[in-house]
Amino acid sequence: MSTAPRLAFLKGHGTENDFVIVPDLDGRLELSAATVARICDRRAGIGGDGLIRVVRSSAHPEARAMADQAEWFMDYRNSDGSIAEMCGNGVRVFARYLQRAGLVEAGDLAIATRAGVRRAHIAKDAGDAARPGEATAGPDGPITVVMGEATLPEPGPEGEITVTVGDQSWSARNVNMGNPHAVAFVDDLAQAGDLFAAPAVRPAAAYPNGTNVEFVVDRGPRHVAMRVHERGSGETRSCGTGACAVMVAAARRDGADPAVTGHPVTYTVDVPGGRLVISERPDGTVEMTGPAVIVAEGEIDPSWLGTDLG
DSSP states (O other), X not given: OOOSOOEEEEEEEETTEEEEEEEOTTOOOOOOHHHHHHHHOTTTSSOOSEEEEEEEGGGSTTTXXXXXXXXXXXXXXXXXXXXXXXXXXXXXXXXXXXXXXXSSOSXXXXXXXXXXXXXXXXXXXXXXXXXXXXXXXXXXXXXXXXXXXXXXXXXXXXXXXXXXXXXXXXXXXXXXXXXXEEEEEOSOGGGGTTOSSOOEEEOGGGOTTOOEEEEEEEEETTEEEEEEEETTTEEESOOHHHHHHHHHHHHHHTTOOHHHHSSOEEEEEEETTEEEEEEEOTTSEEEEEEEOEEXXXXXXXXXXXXXXXX
């Protein structure tokens, strides 16, 4: 039996967008892409859409400049081991872990990500439900994350964004939430296909590092549903930044721009794994409310990982 220290982990999800959480508070681990991919493997590993390493901002070279604003840094990796700017559902799960571990209390907190500092609100009790959203609080209740402002790049000289699946193509809206998204409105979510492979997105120059792709249908007034192919992960049950991008794209399509009207706009966004409530305020700030649940914790035997921990 291996005598090397075991690697602690937890498993959590936000609207079934699931993550392996690795606490590494003092930044001692250097998980390689291959190690992350092995841990996230759904058949031979623990399984997850991504891996979240919990590190003090002061202990991580990419986050030290944010340490005076946020004590904790979310080092997020896609399931293939690639590094991502951030993950909206992951931020909520990250906040839930900090609360569970006794590192923060319910209320407001700041979290450093590669896309900058994100602010979260953990509901304290039923009378302090996260804003906006369900009235249920507690360890499985809603968490609101201030996701920052969306940017909507104009089409470049190559032309409009298009998304193609099989022999069908749709115009798409380029929305950046700290990470890139191509949002396409379709008649039926089945038109997205199996989403095992990334849909074709053109022009490629619009997304030099690849993109997340959302397919969206209407469910009612200010109520939409979506499926998503996440860059580096494939189809996932939910994507928080994707839901925010969808809300902004839907609002602009519907002629709603809070910066123009002076009034906030809220959409309900259904994902395969549940429901998120997204609001955009007149100052451009986008807020996302949804659940975050920790379902298990344990230890990884390093002999299973071999010597590849860096």
